[in-house]
Amino acid sequence: MFETLSIFSFCCMGNLKLFSLYINIKHWAFIISQMKLLEHEQLDGKLLSYADIAEDYSPEIIAKYTKRYTxxxxxxxxxxxxxxxxxxxxPFFEYALTAGTGYPHILPGWAPLDDYFLGYILTLIFEVIASVYCVFVHVAFDCASVGIMIFICGQFSLLRRRTEDIAGGGEDCMPNAERDVRAHLRIIESHGTHIVLCTVIKKLDTLLRIILGVYFLVATLTFCAVAVRLSSTLSFMQLVSLLQYMAGSxxxxxxxxRYGDAVFxxxxxxxxxxxxxxxxxxLSPRMRRELVMLGAGMIQPRTLHAGPFNQLDLPSFVQVVRTAYSYYAVVGQTK
Structure with missing residues (x-):
């Protein structure tokens, strides 16, 4: 029962992620297009108000978070x-080592076609295709979501550097019209970049909130089921498979x-x-007021959520693991 629960939860999450990718394809495409447009503007030098900076650190920061995503x-x-x-x-190693009866199966369940060898082969092919497809659905969804979070963190790091250069530098610190015009353009561009990033975070939060809310519950039950199975008598291959599955989850x-916490x-x-x-x-008093207004909009952290109650951060990760252990302790006492 516990083995079936773990596999069933993994497959259900794969179906939810596939469904989310399919029905929200326009939202995912919108996020990716905004990311692409923002990076092209920074790499192509279209932010002309920063052209006087001696060292352009945009390519360096973009390359850094791109390498991190890779x-x-x-x-x-x-x-x-x-x-x-x-x-x-x-299952096949286990079957070979124990010389079990019947045919080995990848997915546990009812196999009515095992009465015929051809039926078993067809069932096995279906199980292999389903397993590979489900795993790569998880890969696509997780890499897309984490990649967007890494992009957001990198862009906020770049925005932090750019906004520190709003007033410019040099030995001359006296306010003048040229400096104010340049600062005004930089404030407008920084505000626009911040609006784009906040929009991406809001869209991503909408796409992930329900999926991750369900996943937090499923992960808690899965870790509990895995812990219960680890406390029972297992063969070597079953132990390896279970530990590998738990490590992946x-x-x-x-x-x-981790990256939800980084976005925050x-x-x-x-x-x-x-x-x-x-x-x-x-800067002149007018530019100082604009700078204060820009800072007031950037001081509030942006949060990603997992369900209606949990934030996507490291304390939530610890909470899931502790809750799973609590369930395991209760189930262990009733065995």
Whole structure:
């Protein structure tokens, strides 16, 4: 029962993610188009008000978070691939080692076609295709979601650097008309970038809120079921498969919470950061007011949610693990 519960929850989450990708394809396309447009403007030098800065750090920061996404994508793909191989191969190794009766199956359940060898082969092909497809649905959804979070964190880091240069630098710190005009353009561009990032966060929160709310509940029950199975007598191959599956689920949950937490912290500019770290004394009173208004809009952190009650952050990850352990303790006492 516990084995079936773990696999059933994984498949149900795959169906939910596939359904979300299918019905919300326009929203996903909108987010990606906004990301692409913003990066092209920064890399093509269309933000002309920053053209006088001696060192253009936009390519460096963009390359940095792109490399980070590449590493995360590689880790996720390898982890899911290894999990898939172990999951598919375990029943056959177990069958060969124990010389069991009947035919081995990847997915537990009712197999009425096992009375005929051809029927068994057709069932096995269906199970392999379903397993591979479900795993790569998880890969596509998780990599897209985490990739957007990494983009948001990187862009807020770039925005922090740009807003610190709003007033410019140099030895001359006296207010003048040229400096005010340049600062005004930079404030407008920074505000526009901030609006785009807030829009992307809001859209992503809408796309992830229900899915991750369900996933938090499913992950809690799954970890509890895995812990219960680990406390029972298992063969070596069953133990390897279970540990691999648990490691994949924990990594998946941790990545969402880790980068959701990063979005929360990167999206808020504290004192001495961003507009609050600009050389406001070299601007006229009017530009100072505009700078204060820009900072007031950027000081509020932006939050991603998992369901109606939980935020997507590291404390929520710890809460899920602790709740799963509490369920396991209760189930262990009743066994």
């Amino acid at each position: 590493i995360v994508f590689s880790i996720l793909l390898r982890l899911y691939s290894v999990t898939l191989v172990v999951f598919v191969a375990t 924990l990594t998946q949950l941790f990545l969402f919470c 912290h990167e999206s808020s500019f504290d004192m001495g950061e961003g507009p609050f770290g600009a050389a406001w004394w070299s």
